[in-house]
Amino acid sequence: MKKTIVTSLLVLGTLSAKAQSYVGFLTDNYSGVNSLIANPANITDSRFKTDINIVGASTFFSNDYYGLKLGDVITSDFDFDTDGKKYPKDSNNFFGNADVLGPAFMFNLTPTSSLAIFTRGRVGYNVNKINGNTFESLSNGFDENDDLMIDEEDVYLTANAWAEIGVTYAQVLMNKDQHFLKGGISLKYLQGMGNAYASGKNITIDYDADGTPLPGGQTTGSIASVGEVNYGHSDNIDDNFEDFEVEIVDGATGFGVDLGAVYEWRPDYASYASTDGSNSFQHLNKYKLKFALSISDIGSINYKNGTQNTYDITATVNEDDFDNEDNLEDILNNLYTQTSVDAIEKFALPTALHFNVDYSLNNRFYLNLNTDFSLRSNSKVNTNRVPTMVSFTPRFESKWFSFYMPVSLTQGSGAQWGAGFRAGPLYIGSGSVMTLLLSDNSKAADVYAGLKIPVYQGKPKDRDGDGIVNRKDDCPDEFGPIENNGCPWPDTDGDKVTDKDDKCPEEAGEVLNDGCPLVDSDGDDVLDEDDKCPNEPGAAENQGCPWPDTDGDGVLDKNDQCPNEMGTVANNGCPEAAEVTEEVQKQLNDYAKTILFNSGKASIKAESTSVLVDIMSILKEYPEAKFTVEGHTDSVGSKTTNQKLSESRAISVKDFLIEKGIDSSRLTAVGHGEDKPIASNMYKDGRAQNRRVEINLVK
Template identity: 45%
Template structure:
């Protein structure tokens, strides 16, 4: 199992430039078309006539098993298994997410209406409730000269990669004195790339060593193991091969309320504070040509049977009762709730409190979920320049600090950069980078009440 998990992590980390949220940047009033990914209401009454994304990506890795000195990871010969600090528990977790936004744009139809169209490629891998204490003890083989008992318990692994074509609409719902409310909705067509999942239930392994007659060593196992998916996950993602038999639909919706005490003569951003609430990634992808196998592990086999098998898959096929089903399987999207409060406390200085909370069942078969995040981000914001200093607590990786900036058409940053430069036991990282063509509203337009 140790080899399987390490291989999974290496595969996922090498997929491509890897995405959860643009920590710090997503709350900027000049986030433009990227803002639609977190709250579709953000695009109306914005600071842009239009905003065109050329390319942007965001990657996020979080776990509660490995702690590393981040800069050492890039040194030649670094071995995470032997050089990282380990934090094993009975239920360790890994989440790796990737998000690449391709050609996208937003524009205003009228002062109170706006639309956006975007393309997006995403990949998300969840590994939940792996017994890290067991993972820390296992070798690649069962060869040993003593009895041992292993309890893998209940664990869940899911990988899903897909493409999106989204269309968003946002409109002003209320504009009355100091009170301003806008809402938005996104409809997404989903195209599957690859899907893979493994779920173990009450899995135990008991090894009985016979010193007098080693050839009779036995392995007694219990529980059930379910494995399934569409195409080979690594191959499909590396080649970016879409699965023509796998489609689905998804949606997002959101609201933004702004308190505008200077509504008659408002500056570029006319609120004292604003509150946003949204739900993203409702929906699922239907993989029509999937193959699922469930193995009944309640059996005793010999060590020789294990050693003679060419692979773990061959060992399971040759020695355990399997129930196989072929047909359509649904991969549910990582539904999440986003809430934030943004306070313009002095001129061009803001502070934002944001929460990204998973609404998905991470223990369900073939389910993915984002890591929960709570962040506080002070920022300095102008038309052509913004600077962020996010402090965030992310599920599994803990408290981190980062920085980021927006400079005209360029934005880049990380919610973990500062912590990773000084920590000797970092449990994750994130980074984002993007290039766009922003076309701003004139100051006269911005000062006109909508």
């Protein structure tokens, strides 16, 4: 009985879940048609004219229950049951897949769109939430006297094999300066080739080694179980759940979809734009940073002729009856209660979200970060799922050779380190080979290999380097513009101005004159192109125009200090100043003598303001004349005091006149004290005449 239970559980345990394929290789920009597995948008604007995959195969297994070192398996007498490390938990998980990419090819429809047709065979299997302690108990080889308690609660097991025939279309969606975006879609016709699944709810099994008495005083074990078991399978799996033959199953078809988009940041986009647009540099990677997002395996397969059985295993049976049954299905049919028979559940593809970032260190070395995240629940019946995986892959990449060393963190299996390469038509690698060789506790293993026929984008030939490829260049060996089909423009008159820009193409001229000879129509040595008066001789300083004489006084405006007022040549174009006559001089002094000051002070009395205004009017009539304001006193008082008083009064009059608008450069002030009397100081009237201010013309 124990062997039957162990066999049943281990067989189901080895049916692990669909997981990642071609780890590391799919980060390569030269993975070609294989890249549609990761993201259907990859096939357009690729490094290929066409890429033909002959065959490629990838297999992957990971779990969180069992670990080993590959070297021990190869070099020693390794016992998987006793020498490996086990990590039983209440909920262990197993993941794995086999993925064969058959004949497939891609080609470019236009410079911005591509098409691929592919065939693919896949086997996906998984065990979710199985109790690892059950495995541990059953595999330890206990004797028949040991009791056993199995507490499985809920468990989900799924295995499926299917084939795909698909078509992928990808299109450039945006190509604007440094921003580039492309999208793609894969439509897949699915052919089921075998499906089996099982689930259990609230399962417990209590094995009592001698719980059932037999005749003659013998005993045998008894098995008390509780719970519900549900399993389904396609019609190519007969009565034994362990028989899984991969073959085409009638009525088992479905459809799947993959969606993807890729954004590239191209800061050096100007370096990848030819003059005529004929060279899109598709032979080169043009991005500094690339982001890719995709959703794979949206869809399902309907096994129309499959069946699903549900059993209530709440019962107690003896060990002999259990051992007499041939297989698990006989055990369920003969020893427990079948509660329903239904059509098989649709098999749901392992839908997953993939996010990828690729950074270009230069045109050979890259750093890649990739995340795979399952969009399927681990507690859904008849559903494959991928384990969440994060991979960091540094790589060297060139047209004919690439090498990569992915470091991955896989759900349940921990860190993995791998290596792989592509050499022309051959690609081979593993995402876990280094861990398997170096670690004594590897919980994952994968390997892939394949052959293809790559036809790379060639570097367009442009011998003269004018940005126009040879096949479109009318003069492939001479540098020329696109406007002239790659040929240099002619220069018929040899004046270094090409005919297309030469306004006088058959007459040698000057570059600055658009190829025409320079002209001076009025002979003033100012060329017409610079002459604002080309038909009238003029001065170069006046841009070829004659100098004007606005006021007509014979003095040109440029020399006329009074250009809007007629004057004389002798006076620089200004009118001659009026002459101050003796009569005017006398009138000024008659006014000046009446200016009154406060006694013994230099302050002018208010009643003298009108006199000063009259003096100002006379001075303004002679704007070019200069005058001296002279102060005088009588002899009363000290001579020093009288000198200072006369100076102060002269300055007061001068300041008043300047304040009222007379130019200060025209006036000076001086005091004579009592030195220049005009009458006798012996008498009162004489002294009054001597106290005076005079305004005299400076000759």
